[in-house]
Amino acid sequence: MLLRYRAKVATVPGSECLWWTGAVSGRSERERTDGGGHGRFWYAPGRVIIAHRFAFAVMHGVEALAEARLLGHRCHNPLCQRISPDHVVVSSAAQNRREWSVQRRLPDSPLADPRGPRRRARELRDLAREDPQLVADDLARLQELLGEQLTLW
Numbered sequence: 001m002l003l004r005y006r007a008k009v010a011t012v013p014g015s016e017c018l019w020w021t022g023a024v025s026g027r028s029e030r031e032r033t034d035g036g037g038h039g040r041f042w043y044a045p046g047r048v049i050i051a052h053r054f055a056f057a058v059m060h061g062v063e064a065l066a067e068a069r070l071l072g073h074r075c076h077n078p079l080c081q082r083i084s085p086d087h088v089v090v091s092s093a094a095q096n097r098r099e100w101s102v103q104r105r106l107p108d109s110p111l112a113d114p115r116g117p118r119r120r121a122r123e124l125r126d127l128a129r130e131d132p133q134l135v136a137d138d139l140a141r142l143q144e145l146l147g148e149q150l151t152l153w
């Protein structure tokens with residue numbers, strides 16, 4: 001199970017995130033409100049868990065996961081699987097919302113991506129699956145695009 005999980009995680013040049021390359025969450029109501037684009041990992045037949053929650057359980061244990069009602073992405077990359085203070089942290093809905101509304105206004109934040117979080121996550125997931133370098137290229141392209149928009153504003 002752990003090997004199967006690890007096979008779906010990739011690194012991207014220039015990014016400290018660990019990128020999920022497996023299935024990505026769809027359009028349920030709950031997923032829309034939290035932005036969506038989270039990895040989904042089938043850890044047993046018919047049993048699915050949000051991928052970064054699985055990563056958290058691997059690192060800290062199942063009991064710690066049960067206590068951590070919400071995990072937030074400080075790196076604002078919903079695909080990220082790195083459990084660390086700058087990436088996936090134990091959070092609360094209020095804290096998540098606060099960080100999200102601040103980040104959304106930053107021009108080079110992933111949340112400023114015109115594709116929206118779910119489409120962005122799927123596209124980057126596809127690229128990470130094909131070749132992690134493509135993700136690095138896409139991030140650079142986005143930064144350029146948003147930089148250009150900034151000068152227009």
Ligand SMILES: [Zn+2]
Pocket residue numbers: 016017018075076077080081082086087088
């Ligand atoms: Zn990250």
